[in-house]
Amino acid sequence: MAELLEGRQGEMDTYYLVDFENVNRKGMNGSDTLKKTDHVHLFFTDNSKKIEMDIISNCGASEFTLHKVPMGNQSLDKHLIAYLGYLIGFNQKKKCAYVIVGDDKGYDNIIAFLKEQNGEAQISRQLQIVDGKSGKQTKKTGAEKGSKSTGKIGTRSKKTEKTSQAKEELQSEVRRVVEQYYGDLTTNEVVSIVEKHVGEEHWTRNIHNELLSTYDETDAKQLYDLIKPSLNQSVKKQ
Secondary structure (H helix, E strand, C coil): CHHHHHCECCECEEEEEEEHHHHHHHHHCCHHHCCCCEEEEEEECCCCCCCCHHHHHCCCCCEEEEEECCCCCCHHHHHHHHHHHHHHHHCCCCCEEEEEECCCCHHHHHHHHHHHHCCCCEEEEECCCCCCCCCCCCCCCHHHHHCCCCCCCCCCCHHHHHHHHHHHHHHHHHHHHHCCCCCHHHHHHHHHHHHHHCCCCCHHHHHHHHHHHHCCHHHHHHHHHHHHHHHHHHHHHC
């Protein structure tokens, strides 16, 4: 721990506190670009998806630490926040940056509170680890992908236009219901899954199956229950 106090000439240490139960391996995107001044603290429980060795071995030159915490109601969140407070106090004599890697907007209230207590604290939340110089990557929504002009006017039939409109309405409705309970990363993923399968022969079942293969059983069930009314309504319109 003495190394934490030493600092490194000309560079500020950055601490990434990863809610692995929340973001899984996608939250580790960009970890291979990390430097010696970066510190990754990955928090997980027995509910978390399996942590592959390539995640641990692909964190660049950073200091990497695993924290297994007990299962329970928001147990991981509480332990992560407690450790963040510890780090801020431990490093109070030097300037550091702290990044919560998570898709839970509830962290934002904690960040705001900590900044009120310490106006100089550099604390933020993001969906994945990225090189600060590389900028953010954004996914195009289904509506944006579908809006590209083909240069041919009047070639689409009214039926095709109606189908396209129905798909966009469904994606918009799915986005609306999911983002009430989940962050941007999960919302975009679910909308992308719906967009991928809508129109297939057994598209509602295919959506359900891909949710199960993407998330743990509990999250997949919760997400499908959220969007199921929208899917059923879309089926009735077809």
